[in-house]
Amino acid sequence: MSNRLKKKGDTIKKFFPCDLNSGIVIEDTNIAGFHLESIKKRIVSDKYLQILILLTAIGSLLRLFNLGFNSLWLDEAVTYYYSTLPFDELWQMLRNGSEFNPPLFYVLESFMVYLGKDEFVLRLIPALAGIVTIPVVFLMGKEFSDRNCGILCAALVTFSSFLIFYSQEARAYSLLLLFVVLSIVFFLKGMKNGRILDWVLFGFFSGLGFWTHFYSIIVFGVLIAWFFFNWGFQKDERWKKGKSFIWSIITFILLTLPLIVVTVELFMVRTSSPPTFGLQGWDVVSRAFSDLSGFNIGAIILLVTLFGIGLLWAFLHERRKGVLIAFSIIAILLISYYLSYRMPFQTRFLIIMIPFYFLGIAYSSRAFCQIFKKNYVVYALIACIFLVNVPVLSQYYTVQTKENWRDFSREFERYTDDGDVVVLLPSYMQQPLNFYYNSSRDNTIQLGASGVNDLKNLKNEYNGARIFILMTADILAVEPSGESVEWLKQNATFIGQYTGIYLFSI
Numbered sequence: 001m002s003n004r005l006k007k008k009g010d011t012i013k014k015f016f017p018c019d020l021n022s023g024i025v026i027e028d029t030n031i032a033g034f035h036l037e038s039i040k041k042r043i044v045s046d047k048y049l050q051i052l053i054l055l056t057a058i059g060s061l062l063r064l065f066n067l068g069f070n071s072l073w074l075d076e077a078v079t080y081y082y083s084t085l086p087f088d089e090l091w092q093m094l095r096n097g098s099e100f101n102p103p104l105f106y107v108l109e110s111f112m113v114y115l116g117k118d119e120f121v122l123r124l125i126p127a128l129a130g131i132v133t134i135p136v137v138f139l140m141g142k143e144f145s146d147r148n149c150g151i152l153c154a155a156l157v158t159f160s161s162f163l164i165f166y167s168q169e170a171r172a173y174s175l176l177l178l179f180v181v182l183s184i185v186f187f188l189k190g191m192k193n194g195r196i197l198d199w200v201l202f203g204f205f206s207g208l209g210f211w212t213h214f215y216s217i218i219v220f221g222v223l224i225a226w227f228f229f230n231w232g233f234q235k236d237e238r239w240k241k242g243k244s245f246i247w248s249i250i251t252f253i254l255l256t257l258p259l260i261v262v263t264v265e266l267f268m269v270r271t272s273s274p275p276t277f278g279l280q281g282w283d284v285v286s287r288a289f290s291d292l293s294g295f296n297i298g299a300i301i302l303l304v305t306l307f308g309i310g311l312l313w314a315f316l317h318e319r320r321k322g323v324l325i326a327f328s329i330i331a332i333l334l335i336s337y338y339l340s341y342r343m344p345f346q347t348r349f350l351i352i353m354i355p356f357y358f359l360g361i362a363y364s365s366r367a368f369c370q371i372f373k374k375n376y377v378v379y380a381l382i383a384c385i386f387l388v389n390v391p392v393l394s395q396y397y398t399v400q401t402k403e404n405w406r407d408f409s410r411e412f413e414r415y416t417d418d419g420d421v422v423v424l425l426p427s428y429m430q431q432p433l434n435f436y437y438n439s440s441r442d443n444t445i446q447l448g449a450s451g452v453n454d455l456k457n458l459k460n461e462y463n464g465a466r467i468f469i470l471m472t473a474d475i476l477a478v479e480p481s482g483e484s485v486e487w488l489k490q491n492a493t494f495i496g497q498y499t500g501i502y503l504f505s506i
Contacts, residue, residue, distance in 0.1 A: 016369050016370050016373040018148055018365065018366075018369030018374075018375055018377060018378065019147075019148075019375065020047040020048055020051075020147075020148075020151075020375055020378060021045075021046060021047055021048065022375060048147045048150075048151055051151055051154075051382070052134075052135060052138050052151060052154055055134055055151075055154050055155055055158045056131065056134045056135055056154075056158075058158055058159075059130070059131055059134045059157070059158040060131045062158070062159075062164050062393070063127040063130045063131055063164060063167040063168060064127055064131075065397060066168075066397045067119070067120045067123050067124070067127055067168055068118060068119035068120035068123070069119075069397065070119070070168070070400060070401055070402045070404075071119070071400070071402060071403065071404045071405045071406035071407065071408075071432075071436075072119055072122070072170065072402075072405065072406070072432055072435050072436075073402035073403045073405070073432055074403070074428070074429065074431060074432050074472075074474065075169075075170075075171055076119075076122065076123075076169060076170040076171065076402075076432070077405075077431035077432035077434075077435050078431050079105070079106065079109055079122065079170045079171060080109075080113070080117075080122055080170070080431075080435060081431055082099065082103075082106040082109075083106050083109035083110045083112070083113050083122075084110070084113060085106075087103065087107065090103050090106060090107075091103060094262055094266070095262055095265070097265075097266060097269040097270075100214075100266055100270055101172065101213065101214070102210065102211050102212060102213065102214060102259055103211070104172075104175075104208065104211035104212045105125075105171070105172035105175055105212055105213075108125055108175075109122065109125060109170070112124060112125060117435075119170075119406075122170040123168055123169065123170045125170075125175065126166065126167050126168070126169060126170060126171065126172075126173070126174035126175060127167050127168060127174070129167070129174040129175040129177070129178045130157075130163060130164070130166070130167030130174045130177075130178075131167075132178055133157055133163075133174070133177055133178045133181055134154050134157050134158055135154065136178065136181050136182055136185065137150075137153045137154055137156075137157050137181050137355070137358070138150040138151060138153060138154040139185050140153060140181050140184050140185045140188070140355060140359070141153035141154070141358075141359060141362050143185055143188035143189060143192070144188055144321065144359055144363075145321070145359075145362075145363055145366070148362070148365045148366075148369070148378050149359070149362040149363055149365060149366075150362075151378065151382070152358075152361070152362035152365055152378070152381055152382065152385070153358045153359065153362045155381075155382045155385045155386070156303075156358045156361060156362065156385055157354075157358070159385055159386050159389040159393070160294060160354075160389065161294045161295055161296075161299075161389050161392040161393055161396060162291055162292055162293075162294055162295065162351075162354075163177070163351075163354070164393070164396070165396070165401070166348065166351065171348075172212050172213050173213070173348050173351050175212050176209055176212045176213040176215070176216055176351060176352070177351050177352070177354060177355075179205050179206075179208045179209035179212055179216065180205075180209050180216055180219050180352050180355060181355050182201075182205040183202055183205040183206040183209060183219065183220070183223070184219070184223070184355050186198045186199070186201040186202040186205065187202045187223050187227075190202055190244070190245065190248070191227070191230070194240070194241045194244050194245075195244070196244050196247050199244055199245055199246075199247045199248040199251075200247050200248065200251050202223075202248045202251075203247065203248035203249060203250065203251030203252040203255070204251050204252075204255065206219070206220040206223075206248070206252050207251065207252045207255030207256045208255070210252075210255075210256045210259060211255075211256065211259060214263060214266075215349050215352055216352060217263075218331070218332055218335055218352060219328075219332075219352050220252065222327070222328050222331045222332065223328075224249070225327075225331075226324055226327065226328070227245055230320070231245075270342075270343045271339075271342035271343050274341070274342075275340075275341075275342070275343055275344040275345065276344070276476075276477050276478075276480045277344050277476065277477040278340065278343075278344035278345040278346055279340055279345045279346065279347065280340045280341060280345065281337060281340060281341070282337075283340075284333065284336050284337050284340050284345060284347075284350075285333055285337065287347045288333060288336075288347065288350050288353060289304055289357075291347040291350075292347075292350060292351075292353065292354055292357055294388065294389055294392060295392050296388070296389075296391050296392050298388045298391065299388040299389060299392075302384060302388050303361055303385075303388070306360075306361045306364040306381075307357060307360040307361045307364070309364040309367050309368075310325075310359075310360045310361055310362065310363035310364035310365075310366075310367070311325060311326060311360045311363070312367075313363060313364065313366055313367040314360070314363055317366070321363070324356075325356050325359055325360045325363075328353075328356040329353055329356050329357065329360075332350065332352060332353045332356075333353070336349065336350060344477075364381075365377060365378060365381055368380075368381070400499055402499070402500075403432065403472060403499050403500040403501055404498060404499040404501070405432040405433055405435065405436055405437075405501070406436050407498070408436075408498045408499070408501050409433065409436035409437040410436075411498070412437065412468075412503075413437065413442050416442055416444050416468065417466070418443040418444070419443065419444070419445070419465065419466075420444045420445070420465070420466045420467075420468060421444065421445045421447065421458070421462050421465050421466065421467040421468065422439060422444050422445065422446045422447070422468050422470065423446075423447050423448065423449050423455070423458055423467060423468065423469045423470065424446070424447070424448045424449070424470050425448075425449045425450075425455070425469055425470065425471040425472075425475050425484060426448070426449070426450050426472075426474055426475050426477075426478045426479075427447075427448025427449060427450050428448070428474075429448075429470065429472055429474065430446065430448060433470065434446075445462075449469075449484075450478055450479070451478065451479045451483065451484055452479070452483040452484045452487045455469070455484060455487055455488070455491075456487075459491070459506055466505060466506075467505065467506040468503065468504070468505050469488065469492060469503070469504040469505070469506070470501060470502070470503060471484075471485075471488070471501075471502045471503075471504065472500055472501055472502065473500060488504050491506065492504040492505060492506050493505050493506070
């Protein structure tokens with residue numbers, strides 16, 4: 001990155017060279033020399049490549065297995081709906097504030113819709129993005145430090161219950177992470193060699209990330225700030241490196257220009273009133289490390305401890321790498337802390353923090369290699385990463401983690417009679433319901449309600465008819481006072497609960 005960093009890096013040679021390929025001769029083959037036989041030799045002789053292939057295979061299984069098990073929930077049903085719209089209509093909804101997410105993911109999903117209307121097809125792109133992230137994050141760790149760091153980053157992604165969850169959800173977060181990791185890979189390459197192509201690719205993948213989810217702009221801003229921080233200390237070829245870097249900004253602007261104008265308008269709309277749901281303040285910070293670590297206490301303790309060790313080791317021996325990790329995570333958390341008071345905030349937005357968090361964890365391998373002076377340290381860390389994720393993964397594929405609109409709809413059709421009134425509370429719950437339920441086929445009247453006044457009016461309008469009210473906890477986001485819930489307790493009969501769906505009748 002800089003002369004100062006290189007000098008500090010030279011001291012690392014004094015430490016134990018933890019290398020899984022120690023004593024193995026690996027043929028260095030250029031692209032022109034690649035053929036089937038050379039690839040076989042490389043795989044047989046390179047333990048890092050063997051482990052990476054194994055991790056990618058395991059990661060594929062974990063992400064594709066039971067991909068259609070869970071019913072679509074609200075956000076996934078919204079994905080399906082927007083994926084069926086023409087692009088000009090989707091873009092107009094973005095401009096008028098009806099939708100707050102950029103359109104790239106919906107455009108990609110629009111091609112999947114032609115393959116069929118089911119959960120597996122709709123979730124396939126996120127699953128494939130999650131699989132591809134495994135080898136890409138290996139490259140990120142390798143560029144940041146070495147192959148040990150890379151292979152541990154790959155293991156962390158492979159077994160992460162948090163990432164598996166979002167690889168099996170028809171939303172943009174898995175694809176967002178892939179583009180963020182790719183942008184970091186080429187940022188690190190650009191910092192090392194200053195090639196224009198690397199900076200262009202950094203801007204390109206940052207732009208794709210922005211078209212996927214607006215939150216990616218934070219990573220782009222953090223990395224730009226880090227470049228200029230380092231640039232200020234450079235003396236050799238300072239202007240040459242600066243001019244090369246400008247290509248990343250030019251590429252990003254050219255790629256995202258239509259979206260930038262819309263983003264400003266959307267941000268003003270999104271932050272114009274206080275959020276009625278989501279995390280706020282210090283809950284953002286605490287949930288960041290607990291959720292990203294994998295939802296169970298064993299994983300949280302192990303990964304946070306390894307992160308602390310890795311960060312401390314970096315500060316002691318390669319300070320700028322430690323500063324980069326700490327600066328990136330602190331910046332993301334501070335911005336998220338602020339935004340949590342301006343817009344509805346969920347932990348999934350912090351998926352952009354995972355590359356830096358995992359780099360810190362993986363970097364701890366340097367400390368353990370120096371302490372134990374054995375290559376098995378890397379294998380032991382991979383085993384620990386796997387074991388702490390087992391408790392969550394052992395239950396994940398057999399327990400419904402979302403509202404089960406699919407099975408509810410089947411049961412509900414048997415329960416209704418012709419002419420019954422079906423009311424969705426809040427009204428936008430028609431998206432997941434209508435993916436499975438057809439009121440025309442069932443000969444019912446389907447309506448929506450957004451508050452207690454709507455419920456009162458519907459009761460008066462359809463007096464004498466049997467009215468079913470399907471409610472979810474989302475009503476508290478629309479009506480924080482909870483008046484509708486209290487009204488239902490007094491004026492309706494509670495029939496039962498099916499996962500997160502509550503059924504009442506009047």
